[in-house]
Amino acid sequence: MTALPQHFENWFDARGWQAHPHQLEMLAKKDEPAQLLIAPTGGGKTLAGFLPTLVELGSRPQSGLHTLYISPLKALAADIRRNLEKPVTEIGLDIRIEDRTGDTPATRKKRQRVDPPHILLTTPESLALLLSYEDAPRMFAGVSRVIVDEIHALAESKRGDQLMLALSRLQALAPNLRRVGLSATVEEPEAIAKTLAFGSQPCSILHAPSGPTPDIQMLKTTEAPPWSGGGAAYSIPAVMELVKQHKTTLIFHNTRAQAEIFFHNLWLANDDALPIGIHHGSLARAAREKTEAAMAEGKLRAIVCTGSLDLGIDWGDVDLVIQIGAPKNVKRLVQRIGRANHVYNAPSKAILVPANRFEVVECVAALEAVREMDLDGEPHGRGPLDVLCQHILIRAASGPFHADALFDEFRSTGDYASLTRAEFDGCLDFIATGGYALRTYDRWQRLLLKEDGMWHLRDPRSTQRIRMNLGTIQDTDKLKVRMRGRGSAAPLGEIEESFAATLEPGDTFLIGGEIVRFVGLREMDVIVRKDAAKRPRIATFMGTKFATSTQLSHRILDYFQRSDWSELPNHTADWLMLQKTISALPNKDELLIETFPNDGLEHLCIYGFAGRNALQTLGLLLTHRLETLGFHPLGFVATDYALMIWGLDEVTDFAPLFEPANLRDGLENWLAESAVMKRSFKTCATIAGLIDRNGPHPKKSGRQTTFSSDILYNTLLKYDPDHLMLRITKEEAMRGLVDFSRIEEMLTRTNGKLLTKRLERVSPLAAPLLLEIGNVPVRGSAQERLLTEEAERMLSEVGLE
Known part of the structure; x- marks a missing residue:
């Protein structure tokens, strides 16, 4: 197994640490075309992914971009940058590390294209945007390594398809590019490895030891859960006591609406005025960053949150995770549990809180699945053609292209390996002309095939419009919520346009844990003012709803047929027994x-x-x-x-x-x-x-x-x-x-x-x-x-x- 350079060994020794075997194995196999590392939360998988880069740059300094790190979350990219800068500084490495997301100032983005850092941490959308510029070949010519973190989260969505198409373009610009995927929760490693690999090249799979078994239980309260509903208001007193007993508690919810309601109720029960925050994707960026900064500094005792804090971010003081409502998906639950005690040799501690009587059964089934590491997931299927069409536009924005070469690029991407030439030509014709019914309209005449045999943008000025509309995240239409009388001040957050349409002047609702009163609409803004009411008239906006996975549903059905229901509280066991009798x-x-x-x-x-x-x-x-x-x-x-x-x-x-x-x-x-x-x-x-x-x-x-x-x-x-x-x-x-x-x-x-x-x-x-x-x-x-x-x-x- 490859040994670490002496100055790296000295850094580990100074902290009383020792490199994990899977970290050294990643270093030993650094020249393989693709690697997938599956390691538990806190198992050092991020350092394992970056270790070859740090060693290479430490021994052979170079200018320009060496490694790209791709994260599904902007906050995770920023967090990894902070965590990576510490060893780089302490070891004394001359390595420049920067992140680039939608939150990065425009001046820094412009400078990064001219003078890229050695390590750039970004998101799939920002990478696609970079590849759309005509100077992309110069910027990416020397890139040696790409690290895709939390690859399981990307592989399940169109964002993953967009990323893999971008990597096929990156591979064409840098043929010796090596690919690395990192994850703690992969139900089918071979399928992810196939997606990560380039063409017919192999992708090796490394498994780190699983670590201690999580300490995960279901909340026991004197009060039984209600018969229906998803808010779990009955659990507020018990949850408040748990918060008091721990340093920092993450309280996860499946929807933003439930998070807002629970935060409001928890705050009303917070007699000791403990510092409690809220974090979800509809909050204004400033509000999210304020909560993240307070968490990083250990100033919050609890954070009510959604999937916005699911992944990878290392909040060192979190010692308890509470999942409100049935998790719906075992893999998501494992990911959330891993936010607590984010170190390799300490078991994560978590409490499940069923929101209603039926969810008691679902929580018991999910607990069993976690203990057995029986992860769930739905098959992703072939790469979608709408994403492929967008990538053709991105490719055209960066300069002329040959259709044959682009088709070969697409076919080298796992989910598009079965793409037929007829499907590709249909997508290309659609991008070029709009298709049969639309080809007479100028606005959809976007590409021209010139005498050089290459496809060109018909109007080079359309690159701006292409770049402004790239991305696959299609969230519900949102409107900004702004406080009356604050002019251009930062918004409080966003609500669905459909929800805003139901509001009447005087209606009160929750956003960011505050009760606000609806005043009216002004262009694309919802104008509100603060309200002193104890409870909102209308709780909050909708948010995404998860469905229970197929595998977890099967577990519940199997559980019904057992003769031993000793893990169930008496009220739920009696309920099921009566169902069986009647x-x-x-x-x-x-x-x-x-x-x-x-x-x-x-x-x-x-x-x-x-x-x-x-x-x-x-x-x-x-x-x-x-x-x-x-x-x-x-x-x-x-x-x-x-x-x-x-x-x-x-x-x-x-x-x-x-x-x-x-x-x-x-x-x-x-x-x-x-x-x-x-x-x-x-x-x-x-x-x-x-x-x-x-x-x-x-x-x-x-x-x-x-x-x-x-x-x-x-x-x-x-x-x-x-x-x-x-x-x-x-x-x-x-x-x-x-x-x-x-x-x-x-x-x-x-x-x-x-x-x-x-x-x-x-x-x-x-x-x-x-x-x-x-x-x-x-x-x-x-x-x-x-x-x-x-x-x-x-x-x-x-x-x-």
């Missing part, structure tokens, strides 16, 4: 369907365990089918585990409803007429460059963009139904918004076996869904009381109180 518990091999009357209506409950998106889609398809068959459905509600439909008539014959061919035909018909396709079209068309969100003029609102995308969608549907963008849109809608693959998985798993139960009244498992129905229109302080009373009434009917 009806049945769902299992993987057959689809449990219950029907029962309630409040004068017939109810149909299907326990599909396919995730919220898939079951919402199934609800749309089944209600449409039932309407066609004359059963008069009135509505439905879906959770991650079940779908409930209510209507006027009892349903007795279920087999035709779940015939795969009928469901797919129904989906095709529904998609053709629904707004889902238009939503998907807007997203894909923006990524592919058909629609601009940004330009030299003020940014378009979501409504303006939707209006123009709707016109384009209708035009293509009428005059060019086989247009590339419509094909991309359908594939995206099937995979993302409607999640039809999860419905197909459910049908395959149960293989046509239906277990039907006709009940006289609501079952224990169905009762929480009835509360979900009642949850929608109820506002204000009466909500919790009404839901509690309704739960008690329904559950007393089935003998459980």
Whole structure:
């Protein structure tokens, strides 16, 4: 195994440290074309990735860019820079390290292109932007190494596809480029390695020892969780006590809305005035940076947060992680647990807090999966063509290109290895002309094939527009929230445009932990003022909702069939036992369907365990089918585990409803007429460059963009139904918004076996869904009381109180 240079050994010895074997192995294999290191949180994987770079630059100084570090988070790039500068300074290495993200000042960005540092830490979007400049060949000619941190987080999204296409371009500029991937949570190492490798080159996989088993438990409180809801307000006193007992606690939530509400309630219970912060992606940059700085200095006792603090950042004083609500995904939970005791030989400490009664079961199943390191993940599939279209534009912005060479570049990228020439030519024609129905419009005539056999931008001035619109992150349309009377002062944060449209003057809501009162809209800003109310009238904006993964859903179904439920609290075990007695518990091999009357209506409950998106889609398809068959459905509600439909008539014959061919035909018909396709079209068309969100003029609102995308969608549907963008849109809608693959998985798993139960009244498992129905229109302080009373009434009917 390769030994460290003496001055590196001296640095380790001075701290009483010793290089880990996997760090030395990475150094020994530094000349391999690609390496994937899987090491636990706190296992020194970042240093392992950078060690070859530091040794090389320490022994053979050079000018220009040597190593690129790619992070999924801006904050992580900045944190790694701070952590890396310390050993570089202490060892006495003449190495310049800088980060470059959307937060970097324009003057520094300009200087970095002329005089790049030895090590540049950046994000996929910033790398794509750098590659779009005509001086990219000069800047990247000498780059030797690229390190992709938290590669699992990028591999699951279009950001990962964008990055891998950028790396294919980088490899063309620097043929000897070596690739390194780092992660603590990879469920299929071979698949990630294949994505990371260049063409047919090999990628070696290194596994570091797993380290101590995490100390992870479920919160035990005297008060049982409520029957429905996701806020876990019942746990506030217990969580406050845990915060008092630890140095720094990270309190994770699955949505920004839940984080805002919980932070507000926690602050109201904070009688000792402990310093507590909040951090999520919709807060203003200044607010996020203030929280991050306070964390780094050890000034906060607790931080209520979302996925914005999931990854890699090393907050040394964090000694407890609390996950509010079921984690939905084992891999995400492992990542969050690793934020506590971020050192190699100390076990991470975490507490899971189920938000409602059913989530108790999900938390127990997730705990087992973490102990067994049984990670989950959905297959990513082939590289999406909208991202490829955007990359063609990025490539054109940097200068003319040969189609054959670009096609070969794309085929060297793992997820695009199966790309056909016909698919590539279709994307190239779309970028060049807009396609058959749009080729008469000048604005989509973007490329020209000249006599030199190369494709050129038709108007070189369009490079600015291309650069302003690159990226694959398509968040919900947001509006800035600004305090009245502060002019151009920094915003408090952002809220969804759809949420802003529901606000009326006087409405109060939460942002950044503060209650603000809505004053009105001013252009693209939401104007508010501070409000002294103790509770907001409308809690907060929506935020992203996660669906329980397929693997975790299967674990829950397996858990139902066990004879030993000793890990469950008595109230939950009794609840499940009553369900088993009155009806049945769902299992993987057959689809449990219950029907029962309630409040004068017939109810149909299907326990599909396919995730919220898939079951919402199934609800749309089944209600449409039932309407066609004359059963008069009135509505439905879906959770991650079940779908409930209510209507006027009892349903007795279920087999035709779940015939795969009928469901797919129904989906095709529904998609053709629904707004889902238009939503998907807007997203894909923006990524592919058909629609601009940004330009030299003020940014378009979501409504303006939707209006123009709707016109384009209708035009293509009428005059060019086989247009590339419509094909991309359908594939995206099937995979993302409607999640039809999860419905197909459910049908395959149960293989046509239906277990039907006709009940006289609501079952224990169905009762929480009835509360979900009642949850929608109820506002204000009466909500919790009404839901509690309704739960008690329904559950007393089935003998459980």
